[in-house]
Amino acid sequence: MSRAQTQTPIRVALAGNPNSGKTSLFNALTGGRQHVGNYPGVTVEKRTGLYTLEGQEFEVSDLPGTYSMSSYTPEERVAQDDLLEQDHDVVVVVVDSTTLSRSLVLLVQMLQLDPGRLVLCLNMADEAARSGQQLDLDLLRRLLNIPVVETVGHRGEGIDGLKQAVRQVTIASPEKCKLTLSPALDHAIAAVAEHLTAVDRDHRAWVATKLLLQDPLFVQRMNTARFDRALQEAQRQRVRLEAESGRDVALFVMERYHGFVDGLLRQVTLRAPHRNARLLSDGIDAVLVHRLFGLPFFFAVMYGIFWLTFTVGEYPMGWIEAGFAWLGTHIASLWPPGADSPLRSLLVDGIIAGVGGVVVFLPNILLLFLGLALVEDTGYMARAAFLMDRLMHRFGLHGRSFVPMMVGFGCSVPGIMATRTLEHEHDRLATMLVLPLMSCGARLTIWMLLIPAFFAPAWRASALWAIYATGIVLALALALLLRRTVLSGEDAPFVMELPPYRMPTARAVTTRMMQRSWLYLRKAGTVILAISIVMWFITSYPRTLSAPRSGGATGAAQLEGSIAGHIGKAMDPALRPLGLDWKVGTALIGAFAAKEVFVAQLGIIYAVGHDDGHTLRQQLRRDYSPRAGFALMLFLLIATPCMATLAVTRRESGSWKWALLQLGGLTTLGYVVALVFYQLSRLAV
Amino acid sequence: MPDTTAEIAISAALEDYLETIYGLVRDNKLARVKDIARARGVRSGSVTPAMKRLSELGLIRYVQREYIDLTANGEQLARRVFARHQLLTRFFEEILGMENETAEGDACAMEHSLSPSGMDRLARLFEFLRVCPEGSELLQKFHRCSVVHQKHTTNESCTCANRSALCHLHGQPNIAVADLAAGQRGQVTHINGSGAVRQRMLDMGILPDVIVEVERRAPAGDPIWIKLQGFQLSLRKKEAAAVLVTPV
Numbered sequence: 004m005s006r007a008q009t010q011t012p013i014r015v016a017l018a019g020n021p022n023s024g025k026t027s028l029f030n031a032l033t034g035g036r037q038h039v040g041n042y043p044g045v046t047v048e049k050r051t052g053l054y055t056l057e058g059q060e061f062e063v064s065d066l067p068g069t070y071s072m073s074s075y076t077p078e079e080r081v082a083q084d085d086l087l088e089q090d091h092d093v094v095v096v097v098v099d100s101t102t103l104s105r106s107l108v109l110l111v112q113m114l115q116l117d118p119g120r121l122v123l124c125l126n127m128a129d130e131a132a133r134s135g136q137q138l139d140l141d142l143l144r145r146l147l148n149i150p151v152v153e154t155v156g157h158r159g160e161g162i163d164g165l166k167q168a169v170r171q172v173t174i175a176s177p178e179k180c181k182l183t184l185s186p187a188l189d190h191a192i193a194a195v196a197e198h199l200t201a202v203d204r205d206h207r208a209w210v211a212t213k214l215l216l217q218d219p220l221f222v223q224r225m226n227t228a229r230f231d232r233a234l235q236e237a238q239r240q241r242v243r244l245e246a247e248s249g250r251d252v253a254l255f256v257m258e259r260y261h262g263f264v265d266g267l268l269r270q271v272t273l274r275a276p277h278r279n280a281r282l283l284s285d286g287i288d289a290v291l292v293h294r295l296f297g298l299p300f301f302f303a304v305m306y307g308i309f310w311l312t313f314t315v316g317e318y319p320m321g322w323i324e325a326g327f328a329w330l331g332t333h334i335a336s337l338w339p340p341g342a343d344s345p346l347r348s349l350l351v352d353g354i355i356a357g358v359g360g361v362v363v364f365l366p367n368i369l370l371l372f373l374g375l376a377l378v379e380d381t382g383y384m385a386r387a388a389f390l391m392d393r394l395m396h397r398f399g400l401h402g403r404s405f406v407p408m409m410v411g412f413g414c415s416v417p418g419i420m421a422t423r424t425l426e427h428e429h430d431r432l433a434t435m436l437v438l439p440l441m442s443c444g445a446r447l448t449i450w451m452l453l454i455p456a457f458f459a460p461a462w463r464a465s466a467l468w469a470i471y472a473t474g475i476v477l478a479l480a481l482a483l484l485l486r487r488t489v490l491s492g493e494d495a496p497f498v499m500e501l502p503p504y505r506m507p508t509a510r511a512v513t514t515r516m517m518q519r520s521w522l523y524l525r526k527a528g529t530v531i532l533a534i535s536i537v538m539w540f541i542t543s544y545p546r547t548l549s550a551p552r553s554g555g556a557t558g559a560a561q562l563e564g565s566i567a568g569h570i571g572k573a574m575d576p577a578l579r580p581l582g583l584d585w586k587v588g589t590a591l592i593g594a595f596a597a598k599e600v601f602v603a604q605l606g607i608i609y610a611v612g613h614d615d616g617h618t619l620r621q622q623l624r625r626d627y628s629p630r631a632g633f634a635l636m637l638f639l640l641i642a643t644p645c646m647a648t649l650a651v652t653r654r655e656s657g658s659w660k661w662a663l664l665q666l667g668g669l670t671t672l673g674y675v676v677a678l679v680f681y682q683l684s685r686l687a688v
Numbered sequence: 689m690p691d692t693t694a695e696i697a698i699s700a701a702l703e704d705y706l707e708t709i710y711g712l713v714r715d716n717k718l719a720r721v722k723d724i725a726r727a728r729g730v731r732s733g734s735v736t737p738a739m740k741r742l743s744e745l746g747l748i749r750y751v752q753r754e755y756i757d758l759t760a761n762g763e764q765l766a767r768r769v770f771a772r773h774q775l776l777t778r779f780f781e782e783i784l785g786m787e788n789e790t791a792e793g794d795a796c797a798m799e800h801s802l803s804p805s806g807m808d809r810l811a812r813l814f815e816f817l818r819v820c821p822e823g824s825e826l827l828q829k830f831h832r833c834s835v836v837h838q839k840h841t842t843n844e845s846c847t848c849a850n851r852s853a854l855c856h857l858h859g860q861p862n863i864a865v866a867d868l869a870a871g872q873r874g875q876v877t878h879i880n881g882s883g884a885v886r887q888r889m890l891d892m893g894i895l896p897d898v899i900v901e902v903e904r905r906a907p908a909g910d911p912i913w914i915k916l917q918g919f920q921l922s923l924r925k926k927e928a929a930a931v932l933v934t935p936v
Contacts, residue, residue, distance in 0.1 A: 071891040075884035102919045105893040250896075254879065257890040276918065294907050389922045393908040396924065402911075496888040497911055498927060501920040 012053065012060035013173055016089070018082060018113065019097030020106050021068035021426075022382075022502040024126045026050075027511045028097055028156035029065040032166070039518050047081045048423070056166045064091075072112045074213075074220035076495070077428050086118035087206055093169050095122045100131035100153070101280060107264040108257075114147075114182045116209040120172045121149045124165055128153035130503075134276035143271045148180040157508045182208075184259040187247060191215060191240035198233035215241050216253055284382075284503035292386050301390050304383070305409050308374035312367050312413055319366035327359030348543055349536070357535020357596070362524070364416060364647075369520050371410060371417045375424065376515040378406075380507035384424060385499060392497060398479040399486030401430040401495065408434065408478065411441030412471075415648040419655055420519060427495035433485045435652055436665050439644035440478035442471050445598035449639055452602050456620035457632030466633070474640055477672070489664075534646040538596045541566035562607050567592045581638065581677050582631025595643050634681040642673025698745065700800035703769050704728065705738050706747060709758060710766035719756045772799045772807055779814050785831060863935065865900060866912065866928035873901040874933025881930035893917055894931055 019025040029037075033052025050065040066085055067078035074080050086094065096113050098106035103125075113121055125131070125138075144151045150168040154161030183189055195211035202210050213221040214237035225234065241252050248255045279285075291300055331351045338347045378384050384403065392402030403425050411418030418438045425431040442450075450467055458466045542565050562568050571589030578588050586608045593604030609622045623632070644652070644665060653662035698706070708727045712719035721739065725732040739756065742748045747762030758766060773795050780791035802810070816823040862877050876898045879889055893916060894900070900916045910925040 070888065073887050073891065075887055102917075104917050105919065108891070108893075253887065253890060254895070258895055261893070261895060281920075292904065292906075292913070294904070298907055385922070389906055389911060389913060392922075392924065393906055393910045493883055493885070496885040496927060497922065497924045498885065498888045498892055498894075499922050500892070501913065501922055 010059060012062040013092045013169075014090070015061050015063045015093045015095060015169055016066055016086065016091040016118070017063060017095050017097055018066045018086065018109065019068060019124075019126075020070055020099060020102075020109060020500075022500055023068065023097050023099040023106060024156040025068060025097045026065060027508070028124070028126060028154060028162075028165075029063060030511060030514050031156055031159045031162045033063055037518075047077050054166070056170055059170065061166075061169065064089075069109070071109060072116060074218050076426065078426065080220060083116075086113075086116060087209075091119045092173055093120050093122060094118045095124050095165070095169065097124045097126050097156075100125045100127050100136070101134060101276070103131075103268060104261070104264060107267065108260045110147075111182070111184075111260045111263050114180055115212060117179070117205045122165070122168050122172055123147065123149055123151045125151065125153045126156050128161065129155045129158075130280050131276065133278065134280035135274060135278045136276040137272070137274035139271045139273050143267075146180075146267060146270065148178055157505075157511055182263070184256075184263055187244060188256065188259050191244055194240055195233055195237045198230070198236050201229055211237070212256065215244070216256060217241070281503045287504055288386070288501075291383070292389065297386075297390050301387055304378065304387070305406070308371065308378070309409070309413060311374050312371040312410070312417070316367040316370045320363055323363050323365065324359070327355055327362070331355045331359075345543075349539060352543065353536050353539030354532065357538065358532055364414060365520065365524065367414060368417045368420070369516060371413070371421070372516040372519045373512065375406070375421055376512040377507055379424060380505070380511055380515070382502045382504045385501050388499065389501065396494075396497070398483045399490075399494075400434060400479075400482050401425055401427065401497070404430060404434040404482075408438060408441055411438045411443060414443050414445070415439045415441070415644060416651050419648065419651045422655065423519070429486065429490045429492060430495055432656055432661060433482045433490050435655060436485060436661065436668070437478040437481045439648050439665065439669060440474045440481065440641060442474045442640055443598065445645070446639065448599045449594075449601055450636065452605075452619065453623070453632055453636055456623045457627075457629040466636075470636055470640055473637065477641065477676075481668075481672070534650070535596065538592075538646075541570070541592070559608055562589060562604070577674075581634045581674075581681050582628055583635055584626070586626070587635060591639075591643070594639060595646055597645050597647065598639070601639065630681055630684045633684075634677040637680055638673045638677040640673070641676055642670040644669060698742075698747075698765075702738060702742060703800050704796070705735075705742065706758075706762065706766045707769045707773065709748060709756060710763070710770055713756075713758055713763075717757075718751060721754050721756070724756070769799065772802070775807075775811055775814060776802075779810065783814065783817055783827065862932040864929045865902065865914065865923075865931040865933055866925045868900075868902040868933065868935065870902050870904050872935060873899055874935045875899050876931060876933050878932040879930060880932065881927070885927055886930065889923075889927070889931065892921055893919075894921075899936065900931070900933060 017025050017029055029050065029052065033054050036054065037050055037052030039048060039050050047067050052063050052065075054061050054063065064085070066082040069076070069079045069082050072079065072083050072086075074083060094113060096110045098110065110121075110123060123143075140151050140153070150172055152161055152164045152168050154165055156162075192208055192211045192215065195214055196207040199207045199210055210221060210225075211233075214225070214233060217237075222234070244252055244255060250258075291297060293300075334355065335347055335351045338344050375384075378387070384406070387406060388402030390402070391405040395402050395404050404422075406424065407418045407421040409418075410421050415438055418441065419435050422431045422434045422438070425434060450470060454463050454466050542562060544566060545564065546561075568585075568589050570592060571587075572585040574588035574591075575585040578584055586605070589608055590601050590604035594601035605623075606619055609619055627635070649662045649666055652665050653659050656662065705724065705728070708724055709719045712723055712727065716723075721732055721735050724739075725735045728735070739748065739750075742762070743750065746759055747765060748756050748758055751757050776795035776798055777788075777791050780786045780794055781788060784791075786794070817827045818824065863874070865874060865876075868874050876894060876896050878896070879886060879894060881889075898916055900914050903913045903915050903920065905912050906922075911922045912925060912928055913920065913922050914928075915921075
């Protein structure tokens with residue numbers, strides 16, 4: 004038998020605080036061999052990867068970053084459940100060496116939770132050394148009885164040592180360190196644990212502690228007759244502890260954790276940090292987060308990312324468009340000219356045009372994620388959130404929601420993907436759902452057609468401004484509404500760490516950028532491909548003319564007779580109150596595929612080339628009043644996010660429920676706003 | 689029973705005068721009004737009415753104009769007041785480990801208001817702690833115990849976590865972190881609030897006795913940016929309002 008057949012990979016989990024450098028450590032461990040997905044049902048990223056050491060495979064999962072093993076955020080719940088249920092062979096606890104007094108608390112919780120063999124990884128050892136901190140690592144190893152290694156994750160230093168330590172600990176597993184927190188607490192935990200015979204022996208102490216703490220998740224899960232006695236005992240012990248200590252049990256337990264860490268650190272510290280390693284970082288903050296200059300600088304950074312995404316990105320976008328056009332022409336030329344082949348039409352007009360329409364955004368997405376990765380990896384993102392939180396919080400959002408919403412002015416798709424930088428599910432969902440209201444770049448092509456058609460030159464700028472402003476106001480109002488209704492609940496804490504500025508490494512930035520872009524291509528791509536084919540079908544069938552398509556007139560007739568045309572006509576009664584008719588309705592179906600398609604569809608219906616904006620505008624002016632024109636703009640702004648947006652919302656929210664709520668909610672709102680505007684403006688004039 | 693003076697209830701201010709006169713008489717045989725005024729830190733004019741009242745009570749007598757001596761009753765009462773003062777000062781200094789100046793001040797404030805039986809019990813406790821072997825051992829333990837020290841990190845030999853009495857005592861000068869000015873530091877006494885926000889603050893190391901410093905505020909004044917234990921956090925004003933500190 005070969006080795007590969009006999010060996011199953013050793014399962015390793017990385018646990019640690021956010022900002023502890025866990026992800027760069029993960030990247031350094033696994034190199035390119037990783038897979039990024041989502042934990043089922045939540046918007047928490049799940050990364051796994053592989054590495055091989057001396058013929059043995061190791062499967063590493065990067066748990067979500069958490070400050071502690073409480074159960075308040077989805078990240079904490081996911082990490083905790085993973086550790087309790089997944090039976091990892093080794094758990095590496097990654098801590099930031101510069102904040103040991105806080106970050107070692109997670110290690111204490113790990114000792115208590117006992118998810119398997121532990122390895123302590125003191126990351127950012129270089130920064131700690133620069134601050135003058137010196138630890139007796141041998142003593143630390145002896146006291147904790149687990150391997151302890153120092154690493155500098157982003158430079159890949161100490162990775163070999165970490166790999167060796169992980170391998171060693173699977174071979175020779177040392178005695179578990181006996182955790183004593185305080186006589187009173189240990190006794191209380193033991194008393195509750197006695198009634199937890201139904202729980203895995205290793206996890207009893209942890210579950211007992213959670214019951215003492217009245218952790219809502221555990222209390223709810225264990226609210227069965229089987230655990231009645233445990234719950235009662237926990238209640239009794241809690242009352243006793245609180246009476247004896249004179250403080251509530253959450254505080255008492257946390258103080259005991261900190262007491263353990265402080266005691267440990269006092270023993271192993273040879274030299275305490277005495278130089279301020281943050282001097283430079285604090286100096287930078289004095290300028291970048293200045294009360295006066297902070298905001299201008301932030302807007303400059305946002306503008307920079309915008310410029311990078313949409314101006315620099317335009318060039319490769321053009322190449323990709325040209326590439327797909329070339330591909331389409333070449334495939335089309337496989338058929339004899341003039342032949343009406345459904346297959347050719349499906350390939351060229353359906354698949355290539357549809358997928359091309361998605362892939363064309365790839366450069367934007369790559370560049371945007373490059374910008375965001377830089378902002379995140381340097382530590383500026385936390386500062387941006389600090390600066391913007393006051394404004395965003397008024398609308399039930401988080402300071403960090405601002406960045407995705409700004410990105411949404413370029414394109415909703417990367418904007419929605421940028422919501423990944425939000426820690427909390429409700430913030431993330433609220434931001435995601437209202438994001439299509441930020442008038443995107445594709446809609447700008449529509450405004451460029453419609454505004455000159457309906458408004459005198461003097462009013463054009465105001466009309467454009469009004470559209471953007473309406474979008475922003477509605478987005479914020481809707482976010483507030485969502486947070487008050489469907490996404491109600493306690494505000495996520497803004498208690499946020501502000502790590503020192505760090506120089507991002509090319510490797511970390513590119514990994515982050517490529518992973519997210521690949522997710523976009525793969526997942527959004529498959530859904531969009533399916534919708535593209537449907538869109539193609541309903542605009543091409545049934546065939547009304549067997550004659551080859553030669554001019555605008557036949558194209559218009561074909562579209563009018565197609566399923567889309569019929570749907571457009573069916574919408575006619577609904578559009579009348581807005582001062583519109585079926586022609587717009589048919590074009591709106593195109594806008595669902597991609598907003599800019601609206602212009603092209605309208606061109607086909609009016610049987611003019613879509614590049615002939617001037618004629619088209621005249622036709623529009625003839626058919627619709629300016630009020631109806633503005634109602635149409637409002638409808639296009641608010642209603643029906645494009646299918647790429649829906650697909651990516653589905654992907655990022657993890658369920659169709661939210662995507663459909665977005666579609667239904669925004670379409671209803673768009674219709675109502677357009678209707679109210681049109682009807683009121685008729686009364687007013 | 690010669691102890692009739694114990695029946696005479698005189699005001700705290702008069703007790704203080706009597707004590708001052710006792711000290712002056714002991715050192716200089718006689719007390720001058722000018723010296724009394726200087727020792728009490730008041731003007732001579734305000735001393736005279738008090739002297740008149742003391743002399744009416746038969747506790748002092750004028751030897752000459754301006755020169756005052758204690759009567760036998762006066763001396764007895766003065767000695768008792770003085771002894772109480774001494775005991776309290778020593779108690780604060782030797783048992784509670786306070787600085788001499790604060791101990792003196794507190795003794796002055798307390799000596800008049802303690803009931804004779806309260807004073808008696810305190811004296812017995814003092815004797816027990818100073819003289820009995822078990823007592824002095826206990827006293828040593830008490831001084832080593834972390835409870836006495838401000839930081840819970842200074843000593844681990846004591847496992848008593850009960851600092852409720854201290855917490856309540858320190859409850860007086862508390863202000864919220866949100867109310868500290870930029871650059872101001874405070875020592876955490878309470879973390880109010882509940883649920884995820886409170887848990888997150890505890891997780892982040894915002895615990896009693898930890899020193900926090902407000903570094904800056906966001907342009908609109910909210911959120912605020914704080915430093916503690918070598919790292920930096922931001923919290924909303926509303927969240928920071930739940931953390932009470934004593935400015936240091």
